[in-house]
Amino acid sequence: MRVMNKGQNRRSVLAGLAGTGLLLASPGIIGRARAQAGDAIRLGAPFHRTGIGASYGRWYERTANAALEVINAGGGINGMPVEMIVEDDGTDPKRGVELIEKFSAEHKVDAVFGHLFSHVAAATAPRAGELKMPYFLCSEAHTLAAGGFNRYCFQPSISDVKSQVSSMAPWISENLGKKITLIYPDYAFGYDHRDNMTAAIKAQGGEVVADIAIPPTETTFTRYMPRIPFNTEVIYHVMVGPAVMTFVKELGEHLGSNRPEIFGFIDSLEAVDIGIPQLEYLEGTHFWEGHARYAQADQTEFDKFYREKVGVDENGASVDDARDISTYAHMFSVWETLFAMKQAMEMADYKGPDQKIAFLEAMESIEGFEASNEFPQGEKLFNGKTHQAFSHQNISKVTDGKLDVVYRTSIEETLYEDETDYTQMSF
Amino acid sequence: MTLHNGKLLALCVVTVIVLFVLQFVLPPYLTLALTRILILSVFAMGYNMLMGYTGLLSLGHAMFFAAGLYAAGLSTYYWGVTLPVAFLLGIIGAFAVSLVIGLLALRTQAVSFMIVTLMFAQAGYLMTLQFTSITGGDQGLTLPTDARSFGLFGFVVDMTSDTARFNLALLIFTVVLGVLFAITQGPLGRLFVAVRENEPRTQMLGFDTYAIKLTAFTVSGTISGTAGALYGLMFGYIGSSFAGFQNSIEALLYTLIGGPGTLLGPLLGTAVMTMLIDRLSGITTAYLIVIGVLLIVVNLWFPKGILGTIRDRWLGWLK
Amino acid sequence: MMDLAPYLLLAGLEGLVMASVLMLTALGLSLVFGVMRVVNVAHGEFYMLGAVGAWACAQFVPGHPALAFCVALVVAPLLVGMLAYLADWAILKRINYDPEGTIVSTIGMLYIIQQLTLMSFGPDARAVDAPFYYTIRTPWFGYSSYKLFTVVMALVLVAGLWVMLKRSKWGLVMRATQFDRETAQNFGIPVNRVYSIVFAIGAMLAAIGGVLVVPNQQAHYLMGGDPLLLSFVVVIVGGLGSIPGTIAAAILIGMSDGLLSVFFSPTAAKIFSTLLVAFVLVFKPEGLFGRSNRV
Structure with a gap:
């Protein structure tokens, strides 16, 4: 360590301490003004x-x-x-x-x-x-x-998740299939999906044939694929995390062209371009979207207004950088x-x-x-x-690397019985 | 019992008094922040017990914090026990975990010790995820409203009141500070330091260093768990992120900045770091860089931390 | 559901791929520990920088993805190696490789690297094209040929490293430094330079791991955590600083992680492997494969 003049050093340390203290104690200079x-x-x-x-x-x-x-x-x-x-x-x-x-x-x-x-x-x-x-x-x-x-x-x-899932279950069981394999992250958000989907699909006369929980930090998925039963009609995936592209690619490698229907939640592909080669396998599969990322043929003037103000183009990307994809569905x-x-x-x-x-x-x-x-x-x-x-939910199909809304649930479909009443609670 | 290090005792008393007075002086937000700082500095003081005084660097103290947090939080969440009982259960839980882990981990030394503690803590963290149906996993559990106040000796303490919260945190802090003063400034503390400075020699003098280290480890873990129990019950939320690696690193960071092996160092380190992050997070997202740079800089030029540097240069009694 | 035999085959293949990448990253960690007796907590970030470097190369190198891949395989590790060399000079040398100080400093480096990557590269995961696409189809499942290529690459690199350590003058110098720092210095070995270079090589191995893995996964600024932990596991189970032990442990851990998660929940498998490390260190500190080492 360098040898320093002791007196000077003490002064500078004390000054430094005092200065730091002042800075730390100053209550949000900017906010307070x-x-x-x-x-x-x-x-x-x-x-x-x-x-x-x-x-x-x-x-x-x-x-x-x-x-x-x-x-x-x-x-x-x-x-x-x-x-x-x-x-x-x-x-x-x-x-x-x-x-x-x-x-x-x-x-x-x-x-x-x-x-x-x-x-x-x-x-x-x-x-x-x-x-x-x-x-x-x-x-x-x-x-x-x-x-x-x-x-x-x-x-x-x-x-909320319950409303999203229960409103889409009828469409999924009618149009995609009744034997579902769930793939979801191994934590609370995933369990919400598992529990609600299991109940909702049962109500439609379908069943969950396998449920596969994947730890949120997982980066490779091939080894989970064999758990997908051969009689699966629909793979329902909801993954949150950066590894989703790997998931899709490995799903493609594993199943090849002979695949069941696939229904996913866009959550994991928010901020990700659907049209890239790594995600080709998603072509023809379905997604939940809270709000349609790609401007649809029947785009409302409201959506147009909103896109313009936020600075998002008709593909859901930033108007300044087409590679900067928004989290449009949320x-x-x-x-x-x-x-x-x-x-x-x-x-x-x-x-x-x-x-x-x-x-x-x-x-x-x-x-x-x-x-x-x-x-x-x-x-x-x-x-x-x-x-x-409670609002309309969109089911979109990946067509030519874009998401096309194929079904929009009614609001009635998203409703469920009240589970609480906050107005009975005091402020 | 003879009184060792009267100057330090006086400083501790003054510190507690100043802290008490601060609640009337500081703007409301800083009082809230100080509440948090007090709890987290109890965590850092527990950590310091092991790292600063005994020279054992653990990378897994989040495990003990979480043990206290979950033992206290889960018992009130599922069994509805009153908060003082839950708090005691939290301390007992942390004691049990630290005793068992200490028995195992202390068979190793230096780098191996760091990694063993890291691995046990990681296993603990993963277990909070594995048993999500009980712990709520990473989403955690919100404690019900009736777990937000308690009666003790005729007083009703409301955990949602900022004043009650601050003074309770200060009370626990003071008790822990007192206990640590008694331990570190007394004969046991000298044994800890002896182990830190030269373990073989201590052994040669006829002391069972394994037992000494186990004592330090258990005290350290229990105090860290006390902070965890307090944190969970005060803020009404328990979740797995408190068991994660980042939390262990924070205890290390607070101790390092303040001064390992000084009684008040953890408080100072926690205060400086907490407020620094708090100020920076509104200005820049790059506060993690600041933490990173601080870790490196402190380690390069002030390996003894703020109080440690002051102690070595001027005030020898500051330990 | 798939029969058990192809199921195990698949798990085995996956284990092999994992083991080979793990071998590279863990060898980097092990080399640094063996020679310098320090633990580099920022090791996972060097791996992440390798992956991000591969992505950057894919952006700037036109033409076939294989070209960018080859460039990345050279450029990314070199840059990361230089960064590590610099970090060693600026930080680790100055604290005299104090084991605990190094851990603290490298944690600092971890935060800085992560945050700088977040600010420049951004928070999104980004994909990189594989140098070639070909799916090998079996009657039960398809498998990416690139993954098998990863295994071959890793084996070649590890063999090269092995030869360098055992046959070349450089390897001798490193081993001498590892064996006894002071004697080595007395014999005129520039120990300080050796340390810097070893630290850089360790980081480069991690970066190569990152480049190899990125076509399978994607580059993301938080991707360094898991490989760091697994590398730890491997280095410890293999015996701190023992290179053959590290290789054997990489294969054991890679394979068992694949197989364990076939039979248990993956989180349970991870709990098992972290506890395994802890107990190995507690009860058999020389590692499962190591001879008694002076740790």
Whole structure:
């Protein structure tokens, strides 16, 4: 180690310590400067900028920015501009909890929105309730509608897994087959699919002939393939993680041309170009899409508007870079959630956190949304008791390397009996 | 019992008093952050017990944190036991796990020891995924509302109240600090240091170094588990990410920055790192780079951490 | 459901492919440990950089994918090797290869490399074309011929490394350094240079593993975790620093991982293999195949 003048060294160490201390204790220099109640609506946005959800997080942020631009250009909410404070949660539950505290106590935001990954949401939701912080999920988890969270949590745009799966099961059993092999990630999100699909297909007179759980960190799949029974009519796959291309390629190698029907969830292929040679095997297979990535022949003007504002072309890629594919099937939930919040805030004539309860009660009183620029994915029902939205689901077929919607479920098909009633819970 | 190192004791008392007063001075968010820092620094203090004082570098302390977290969380989730009982169960769970792992892992040394602890922790993490039907796996479990408050000696403590939470965290922190002061500044602590500095010689002097190390290991694991139990019960969520490698690394990082082998180093290290990440995450996504650079820089120029450097240069009693 | 025999054949083939890539990455780790007595936690990131390098080559080299593949096989490991050489010079030398300090520093390197990759390469998984496509069809299943090519490549490389270590002057120098650092220095061996070069070679082996594997999988900034863990497993089961032991262990672990997950849940198989490592270290620290080593 270098020999240093002791006195000087002590001074510089102390100065360094003092400086660091000052920096660390300074409460959000940037956020604080403009924190003054009543001059703006402030929204906390904990996005998955890094970690396993980073592909999604990037697009969630772009979509949110686009929506805010539209909202502010139209005069904001109740005459106030809307500001968004973005923080990275690293797709980490612990950090998610810390951030909800930060948003609540330091940034003093009016509401928090934008969590997708269910383990982050599961950790954050209870804390949101304790902090009495309105918390809007852009996730598909069924936990909320199952009564697992609290009165401060809402999912006003994207339908939950249970609703997605049960609404598509009839179509799958009628058009693809009744003997299903499930391939799903070996953790909670996968179990949601397994349990709901098993029940839904049984209700259609079909059966699950095999279920294959794959650990989320797996990178090669060939050795799981032999577990697919020969009498399988439909392979139902939902995989989340970067290894999906390997999965598809190995599925192709293993089964060859003599394959059963294949139905998958687009989740794993979000931000991935469907048209690349590695995914050729998907040609002719089917996918669930929350929102159709490729502009369809009957594209609504709302979808056109939304694409233009977010900066997405008709293939679901960034207008600046055709190789930068969006997470189109999910990210509409950020856009729509913001407009749902706007609607509720306007109904309550919301001016600041004092009217939080009125804002949330307004949210609970909403019965649905019409298809519009604000709700480009389409009309939806909103259940004020379970805090969950129900909307049309798309089944798309891969044709010439693109996704064509072949069936759009009705909203009725997505409904199921209420499992909870948050309005009975106190604020 | 004679009092060893009165200066350090005085500093600890002052620290606790300052921490207590801070809740009236700090803005609300920093009080919340300080609550978290206190809990995590209990974790780091447990880690420091082993790494700093006894010289055994473990890469698997998340396992003990998680043992406390799950033992406490699952017992209140499934059996509805009251929070104080769940907390005790968490401590007992961590004690049991650390005793068993210690018995095995301490048969190895140095690099092997690091890897054995890493592997046991990895197995523990995978088990939380394997038994998802019980643990909730990586999605975790949210503790029910009735597990968010408890009555003890006539007082009702509400875990959702920020004040209650802070003072409870401070209480546990103070108790752990007291216990660690008694251990490290007393005869047992000198034995730990003896093992760290020269194990063969300690053995030659007639001490059973395996037993000494096992004691340090178990105390360390139990304290880490205490932090885990506290974290789970306070924030009402248990999930497998707390058992992951990253969590072990964080304990190491906090200890390294603050000063291994100093009683208050973990608190300082946790505070600095937590706040640094907290400030940076709003400004840049590159905070992981900052952690990486800090690990390297501290290791290069301040291998003794902040308090360790101060101790070596100026204040010899700071240990 | 498939009969047991073809099922086992498939699991065996998969195990073989896994074993061969594992052999390369684990040998890198083992070499570094054997000669320098340090554990490189950033090893998996060098593997990831190899894969990302292969993707970059595929972007910049026009023409047939095989051409880009060949370029990648040379360029990516070289760049990664240079990076490792630099890291050794800038960091590890300065802490004098303190075993624990090295672990901490390489954890730091892991974070830096991961984050820089995220910022430049992005969060998405990206595919790279295989140099050739041909599916070998059996009556029960199809199998990628490229995967078998991976096995051959790995065997050739390992054989080359073996010859270099045993026959060349360089190998002698390395072995001398491994055996006794001080004596080697007294005999005029530039121990410091040897260390830097060994660290670079270790990283290059990982990077080659990454290049070979990327047509089967894809490049992703978090892909380094699993190979690191498995390499650990292999190096430890094989005996720290023992090269024949590492090769044998790679085959054992690769094959057993394939076969175990046929009969158990894959997570259970992983629990089994991590516990195996722990118990091997506790009860047979010289490794299953190693002679008693001065660890």
